[in-house]
Amino acid sequence: MTEKESMKEDAEQINVKRIKIADSDLREAVRERTDGEDPIAVPEDGRNPGGKKADMREVLDLAMNMGRVLLKNGAEIFRVEETIEHVCRRFDIADVESFVMSNGIFMTARDEEEEVYAKVKHIPISGFHLGIVTEVNDLSREISAGNVSLAEAKERLRRIEAMPPKRGRFRVFAAGIGSGCFCYLLQANLWESMMAVVIGCLLYVFVIFGENHRLSKIIINIVGGGFITIMALLALQLPWPFPVRMDKLIIGSILPLVPGLAFVNSIRDIANSDFISGIVRIVDALLVFVYIAIGVGFVLGCFNKLTGGVML
């Protein structure tokens, strides 16, 4: 038994050593690669005539991909434009034009003689992940400081994009806590806040279910709003030993559905004079408000009819 353990330990130590050696080798290689001239510059121009152009394409692909990842995960328009510009300037591509909208990037570039690159990328509006935005921002900062080579940047971008969102149960718990806290801030009492915690958790279980099954945002918000109202009405029917107000419950637990990021981003786009994207995003945010209102209003109306006009 003890022999086995010691053998295991030895093996582990050897492994650790190997990893360390590999790590230092890699670092050496990177240093060699970046210490010399510009990482994308091709030394023998005569032997490799198409090399420069191919390298340019790779840089521009990287810039485009970074822009795509940023835009998809909820960055502002000017941040995407700046990132593309920084990456291109770092790798000595002077003549680049990019046009970024809320759901697409258009990009062209040319060298001294001719156009080398033109690409249009459609990016549908989808879920937001601010962690990825932060990481890509850091990457772009490091690229423009000159610490990262092209291959390395590609690899890191691939890894960043694969970053998963926070685990489902954390998000459910967070939605509950958020609902409860804000319910309390809006002058609810302790018991109502507790109920808002429960309703918020249940709501987010549904939202995550909808995201996993790719339900449209319209359905998620309408059904979510209706679900909250049903839960609040049910909570009202139970014989609690303390007073419960339905409005506080609904206002608290509605907050996880509210499109805060789209709203703030649209305002910032408009403030930066990116009017087209700003208007698209603000319409997106306002429509989500309308969907929630439809859900809540529908259930309230039905309840009103069922109870013969006696509202609570």
Next chain:
Amino acid sequence: MTGFVLVNMFCSFLGTIAFSVLFNVPRRFYLCCGLTGMAGWLCYLASENIASVSTSTFLGTMLVVLMSRMLAVWMKCPITVFLVPGIFPLIPGAGVYYTVYNLVQGNLAEAAGRGIEALKIAFAIVLGIVFIVTIPKQWFRVSYWRRRLRGASENSDL
């Protein structure tokens, strides 16, 4: 009174952190997100006694945006990370709910009043964000002011 303020501080802090979890903000920013939200809500509460709801929302939003811009420069990350969760306590969810409620009830005048109130608050948030966002970027860097001050003193010496 102290208890009331303490509970409000705690709730806005925790609630803001909860919403930053929902937006997948990296863990190292949680504390600053919470502080931003708390500061905005306290500013709102303090000014609510002497001003209208929309004015106090405007002041609260200004503080949130100012803090998030400073934190963004200090921690070298996008401003969105602090701005979005920090603004959540000020969003007029209640106004939207009461509008819908009164619409369903058939109290159209009340619904219009509530709706316009919510719109006013939303515009207060918009104005608050726009005012601070349009401040030039370099004003938030310490090196800029150091250079300015040094430059000014050199000029006066000449």
